[in-house]
Amino acid sequence: MHYLAEAATEAYEAARATVARFVGADPRGVVFTKNATEALNLLAYSLARRSLGPGDILLSTQMEHHANLVPWQLVQPDAGFELRHVPVRPGGTLDLDAFEAVVATGRVRLFTVTGASNVVGTINPVRELAARVRAANPEAVVVVDGAQLVPQVPTDLLDLGADFLVFTGHKLYGPTGIGVLAGRPELLEAMPPFLGGGEMIANVTLEGATFNEVPYKFEAGTPMIAEAVGLAAAIDYVNGIGMGAVRAHEVALLGAAIPALEAVDGVTVHGPHDPAARCAVVSFSVEGLHPHDIGTIMDREGVAVRAGHHCAKPLVRALGSAATTRASFAVYNTLDEVDALVAALAATRRFFDR
Amino acid sequence: MAALDDLYQEIILDHYRTPRHRSATLDPHDVHVHHSNPLCGDELDLRLRVGDDGQGRPTVAAVAYDGDGCSISMASASVMSEAVTGRTLADADDVAEAFRLMMHGEGVKREEDLGDGVAFTGVAKFPVRVKCALLGWMALRDAIRTYDEGAREHRVTHE
Numbered sequence: 001m002h003y004l005a006e007a008a009t010e011a012y013e014a015a016r017a018t019v020a021r022f023v024g025a026d027p028r029g030v031v032f033t034k035n036a037t038e039a040l041n042l043l044a045y046s047l048a049r050r051s052l053g054p055g056d057i058l059l060s061t062q063m064e065h066h067a068n069l070v071p072w073q074l075v076q077p078d079a080g081f082e083l084r085h086v087p088v089r090p091g092g093t094l095d096l097d098a099f100e101a102v103v104a105t106g107r108v109r110l111f112t113v114t115g116a117s118n119v120v121g122t123i124n125p126v127r128e129l130a131a132r133v134r135a136a137n138p139e140a141v142v143v144v145d146g147a148q149l150v151p152q153v154p155t156d157l158l159d160l161g162a163d164f165l166v167f168t169g170h171k172l173y174g175p176t177g178i179g180v181l182a183g184r185p186e187l188l189e190a191m192p193p194f195l196g197g198g199e200m201i202a203n204v205t206l207e208g209a210t211f212n213e214v215p216y217k218f219e220a221g222t223p224m225i226a227e228a229v230g231l232a233a234a235i236d237y238v239n240g241i242g243m244g245a246v247r248a249h250e251v252a253l254l255g256a257a258i259p260a261l262e263a264v265d266g267v268t269v270h271g272p273h274d275p276a277a278r279c280a281v282v283s284f285s286v287e288g289l290h291p292h293d294i295g296t297i298m299d300r301e302g303v304a305v306r307a308g309h310h311c312a313k314p315l316v317r318a319l320g321s322a323a324t325t326r327a328s329f330a331v332y333n334t335l336d337e338v339d340a341l342v343a344a345l346a347a348t349r350r351f352f353d354r
Numbered sequence: 355m356a357a358l359d360d361l362y363q364e365i366i367l368d369h370y371r372t373p374r375h376r377s378a379t380l381d382p383h384d385v386h387v388h389h390s391n392p393l394c395g396d397e398l399d400l401r402l403r404v405g406d407d408g409q410g411r412p413t414v415a416a417v418a419y420d421g422d423g424c425s426i427s428m429a430s431a432s433v434m435s436e437a438v439t440g441r442t443l444a445d446a447d448d449v450a451e452a453f454r455l456m457m458h459g460e461g462v463k464r465e466e467d468l469g470d471g472v473a474f475t476g477v478a479k480f481p482v483r484v485k486c487a488l489l490g491w492m493a494l495r496d497a498i499r500t501y502d503e504g505a506r507e508h509r510v511t512h513e
Contacts, residue, residue, distance in 0.1 A: 290424035292394055292486070300358050308394065322395025322422065352367070352425070 012225045015232035016215075022235045023146075023165055024156035025182040031215040032180060032228050036147045037067040039166035039181035040112075042218060043143055044071035046191040048110055051141075052081040056109040059102055059133075061086040061094055062318055063117050063124070066311045068145045072112070081109070088318045092120035092271035099129065103136045110141045115149025115160070119310045119326065120271030120319070121254075121278035123153065130161035141187070147171055151330075152250055152279040154243040163187055169227060173330070174234035178227035181218070188214040195220040238331070246331045250280035253329045253338055257282055260342045261327075265349055270319050280329035283310070283319075286349065291325040294348050301344035303327075360476030361483065362425070366433075369470065370425040375435035380418035385501040388509045389493040391485065396423035398431060400493040404443070404501060411442045412501070419490060426483050430474060431490030437469040443498045450491045457484050485512070 013027075020027040033039040048058055058072055058081050076083050086099045094113075102108060111133045116123045130142040143164045149155055150167040157165050164183035170176045193200055193211055197220035202210040211217045238246055254275035261267050266287035272278045286294060295307035306326045309316045316324060327341055380401035389398045398421035405415030417439055419431040434453070438446035452464040453471050459478050462468070477487045492512070500508040 292424040292483070293426075296361065296480070296483070297358070313392075322397070351362070352370075 008225050011229045012223060015228040018232040018235050019180055019182070019228075022239070023150065023167075023180075023182050024158050025165070026185050028185040028214055029183045029188060030180060031182075031188070031218040032178060032224060033166075034177060034224065035170075035179035036145065036166045036168040037071075037179070039179050040067050040143075040145065041071045042181055042194040043112075043164060043166075044075045046194045046218075047141065047187075048072060048081065049075035049079045050192060052079050052109050054080040055107060056081040057084050057102060057105065057107045058082070058110045058112070059084050059086065059099075059108045060112050061114070062088040062314045063092075063094060063120070063122065064112075064114055064312065064315070065118055065145065065147065066313070067147075068112055068114060069314070082107075085314075086113075088315055090318075092117070092122050092319070094122075094124060094129075100132070103133055106136050108133055108137055108140050110143065112143035112145065114145040114147075115155070115165075116152065116279040117271065117312075117315070118148045118281060119283050119312045119315050119324065121281045121283070122271050123149070123278055127159065127161045134161070148279055148281065151238075151246075153247055157182055169231040169234065172231065172234050173237060174231040175227045178224050178231045180231075185214050188218065193217050193220070197221045199223065241331060249331055250329055251275045253333055253335065254278065254280055254282070256335055257327070257329070257338045257341065260338065261345065264342065264345050267345065270324060281326055282329075283324040283326040285319075285321055285324055286345070289348070289352055291323040293352065294325045294345070297348040297351055298325075298341075298344045301340075301347055303341050303344040305341075357476075361480050363473040363476060365470050365473035366426065366429045366477075369429035369432040373428065373432040375418055375439070376420060376428075376432060377418040378420040380416060383416075383418070384506065385497050386507055387493050387497045387500060389489060389496065389512065390510075391423075391489060391512045393513075394424070394486070396427050396486065396489055397421050398423065398427070398489055398493050400431070400490070400497050402494075402497045402501065407442055411444070413442050414438050414440065414446050417494075419493070423489065424483075424486050426474075426477060426486040427489045430471075430487045431493070433470045433474070434490040434494055437467065437471055438494060443501070447495055447498050450495045453491050454488060457487055 016027050016030050020030045062085050084102050087095045089095050113124055115126055126144055133140045141163045144162040146165045146167040151172040166181050169178035200212050200217050200220040202212050258269050258273055261284055262269050268285050270283045291307035295305055298305050308323050383401040384404040386401045401418045403416040405413045407413045417435045449467050456462050457478050474487045477483050
């Protein structure tokens with residue numbers, strides 16, 4: 001009841017309003033979580049585990065980050081639903097025929113898909129997929145993993161046709177330790193709590209508790225106040241540039257990077273090559289060179305790339321390798337830095353060929 | 355910051371470009387182990403043919419490795435194959451222990467016997483790459499243990 005506490009609450013709720021506006025959600029449907037992973041776990045435990053059962057299909061894809069695979073696997077034995085995955089085609093897009101075959105059963109109760117791949121960059125036709133899932137089963141719930149999409153492509157919950165959208169602060173120029181579950185408040189209201197404790201209750205006796213209204217029902221304990229305020233500041237920053245301009249800049253970087261990387265001897269860029277069809281992560285393989293060697297040498301050239309399976313092993317395996325090297329672009333990267341990336345890769349090639 | 359040349363010494367690059375004892379087959383062989391490191395995706399097959407030193411002690415008569423991995427892991431397996439061929443199994447295991455100690459910064463023992471293996475001292479300055487250098491040597495020790503236990507095949511996944 002003192003000034004500082006009130007100021008903190010006000011800043012935290014203002015952050016919620018900022019997030020809600022940013023993705024076109026109702027603030028009552030915006031739950032702050034630790035990261036996108038926790039948001040997906042919340043849905044797995046409070047939605048899939050409670051509402052899905054034998055006869056239902058939970059449909060995910062082979063393109064997902066482990067965060068959108070493992071939580072559903074964890075609750076599947078308890079709930080007894082059937083867990084299916086849309087395969088990925090060699091070019092790094094979803095196999096829409098296989099998708100259709102599963103959806104046509106009318107048994108898909110929850111469809112979860114990444115908005116954009118964190119490995120191959122593919123932007124999925126979420127709106128069309130969501131509409132198709134709903135047409136086959138009006139009770140179906142659609143979840144979109146927006147961790148890679150939201151920071152790079154203008155995103156609107158209604159426009160996507162999703163019931164839930166999750167994303168994370170650290171890919172949106174914000175702090176670590178903050179994620180968002182944005183969705184329809186009435187669905188959240190019907191769901192039981194995920195974590196229990198302070199803040200999420202209305203009343204507590206030794207025998208039991210009644211729960212706070214949404215979104216507070218899903219925010220147990222002291223919230224990530226500083227991180228939420230930091231995330232809102234990051235959103236103000238990208239709004240100042242304009243998400244349309246962010247996207248246009250990253251498409252320009254992709255347009256330069258993809259052909260330049262493939263011009264280096266032995267380099268294959270994974271995923272769609274049309275910049276308009278992808279977000280600004282570029283995974284590539286180099287014939288005869290291991291990603292860990294590439295990552296080490298490029299680091300010494302002053303270029304930070306990630307080497308490994310990018311927390312998406314089923315997808316990377318589908319690309320026919322155990323690991324890839326990935327360059328990620330953001331709004332602050334320049335065309336000169338694309339040149340630096342390509343030069344560092346060429347230097348790596350020479351280092352091992354010398 | 356440790357220098358890149360410490361990690362990628364010329365000897366290491368030479369073994370990477372011109373591997374010794376690298377083959378997917380070894381006919382005949384007495385033991386085969388498969389080691390993988392799912393974190394980085396390295397896969398290694400190691401086959402041993404066991405001989406006799408004339409005094410009843412089993413020896414490494416021949417060794418062949420094959421796999422998919424970074425330059426450090428593949429070069430290290432090549433170096434290992436050279437260093438242990440012809441030794442008794444017990445002695446080969448001891449050389450492997452010397453290599454392990456060296457990679458953990460615990461001094462260089464049996465320097466002569468490690469052969470080109472001493473070139474990997476620089477890798478110890480890159481902690482994330484130490485496990486790459488150890489893969490082939492761990493596979494060798496596992497192959498010896500597997501043979502000693504009377505088995506022919508063993509698969510190990512390193513976490």
